Amino acid sequence: MTAAHFSQSYREARQRFLAAARARGATVESHAHPLKGAEGEEIATDTALVGAADAAHLFIVSSGTHGAEGFSGSACQLALLHDTLPQRATDSGIAVLLIHAVNPYGFSHLTRTNEDNIDLNRNFGDFSQPYPANPVYEEIHDLLVPGAWPPSAAIEEKLTTAMARLAKQRDPGVSSGQAVHPDGLFYAGTRPAWSNKTIRAILRAHGRSRRHIAWIDVHTGLGPYGHGEKIFGRHSPETLAREQAWWGRDLIVSSMAESVSPRTMGHITGCAPEECPGVAITPTTLEYGTLPNPAVRRALRGEAWLAGHPDAPDALRKEIRRAVRDAFYVDADDWKGMILGQFRAFALQTINGLAAA
Numbered sequence: 425m426t427a428a429h430f431s432q433s434y435r436e437a438r439q440r441f442l443a444a445a446r447a448r449g450a451t452v453e454s455h456a457h458p459l460k461g462a463e464g465e466e467i468a469t470d471t472a473l474v475g476a477a478d479a480a481h482l483f484i485v486s487s488g489t490h491g492a493e494g495f496s497g498s499a500c501q502l503a504l505l506h507d508t509l510p511q512r513a514t515d516s517g518i519a520v521l522l523i524h525a526v527n528p529y530g531f532s533h534l535t536r537t538n539e540d541n542i543d544l545n546r547n548f549g550d551f552s553q554p555y556p557a558n559p560v561y562e563e564i565h566d567l568l569v570p571g572a573w574p575p576s577a578a579i580e581e582k583l584t585t586a587m588a589r590l591a592k593q594r595d596p597g598v599s600s601g602q603a604v605h606p607d608g609l610f611y612a613g614t615r616p617a618w619s620n621k622t623i624r625a626i627l628r629a630h631g632r633s634r635r636h637i638a639w640i641d642v643h644t645g646l647g648p649y650g651h652g653e654k655i656f657g658r659h660s661p662e663t664l665a666r667e668q669a670w671w672g673r674d675l676i677v678s679s680m681a682e683s684v685s686p687r688t689m690g691h692i693t694g695c696a697p698e699e700c701p702g703v704a705i706t707p708t709t710l711e712y713g714t715l716p717n718p719a720v721r722r723a724l725r726g727e728a729w730l731a732g733h734p735d736a737p738d739a740l741r742k743e744i745r746r747a748v749r750d751a752f753y754v755d756a757d758d759w760k761g762m763i764l765g766q767f768r769a770f771a772l773q774t775i776n777g778l779a780a781a
């Protein structure tokens with residue numbers, strides 16, 4: 425595993441993923457997105473299946489749910505395709521399914537959200553029910569996404585004060601999600617996004633006949649530099665016990681105060697039990713730290729502001745996109761080494777866990 429597995433653009437990441445998957449003898453499928461990428465290229469969610477279509481156990485690794493966070497997940501997938509671990513998995517009756525670029529539009533255009541400014545990790549809920557109100561977000565929306573960008577010093581001061589007051593609010597917290605401001609942060613949307621429908625179709629095709637599915641969805645942007653936090657979502661106590669047995673006591677329960685992430689609704693892995701009823705599911709979010717929180721927040725605010733100002737000058741647009749890339753992808757060898765090293769240990773634990781399940 426080397427830092428060379430990291431790509432510098434979605435287009436490069438996709439080409440390398442497809443080439444490595446084919447070289448490995450994987451079954452490759454592509455789900456083309458209706459829009460184009462930042463370089464005018466075709467964009468898609470691609471899958472690579474290593475191992476038998478009828479293997480009892482399935483190990484899923486997905487990347488790019490949050491668009492530009494995909495540089496790391498893609499590198500983990502590419503490293504895995506060059507590793508001996510998939511062989512170890514198939515020898516143990518486990519097929520490996522890599523889902524590349526859940527949100528290819530955001531990966532290519534360097535946004536965390538999708539083509540409609542939807543945060544996909546808030547989009548997998550039940551749309552027959554209203555999305556829960558988020559008074560904590562509501563309180564500071566106008567400070568987070570001001571009328572002009574970059575924001576004035578007065579707005580920054582007010583926001584810093586407000587964030588200090590709201591930082592401990594977790595249920596809901598600022599980033600729990602909201603469905604009121606389409607030009608805001610953590611916007612859940614009002615219907616299932618393209619990626620939502622695509623991921624559900626992939627799960628139905630590849631997951632329904634399995635006995636047990638483990639799923640690692642790779643993210644970046646929260647927590648200490650280079651540290652991979654294994655986050656446990658809203659699942660059963662039995663699933664928690666199993667995950668702690670597989671992955672260790674450093675698994676973090678998202679509802680606990682120590683988590684880097686607050687309570688969220690509409691999480692992507694939540695669709696696995698819905699699409700694969702009767703299959704045991706062991707899901708997690710792997711969240712790697714990048715820059716300090718205020719820098720990441722500022723990048724997200726710029727992205728949201730741009731979503732509401734599509735006619736912004738080109739130079740400002742480029743600056744905002746660059747800030748998003750830098751906030752979610754640290755282009756430094758020490759960081760890349762931490763990402764891949766921790767991922768390999770996590771993947772091995774997952775294969776060992778599934779093999780004994």
Ligand SMILES: [Zn+2]
Binds near residue numbers: 644
């Ligand atoms: Zn993320």
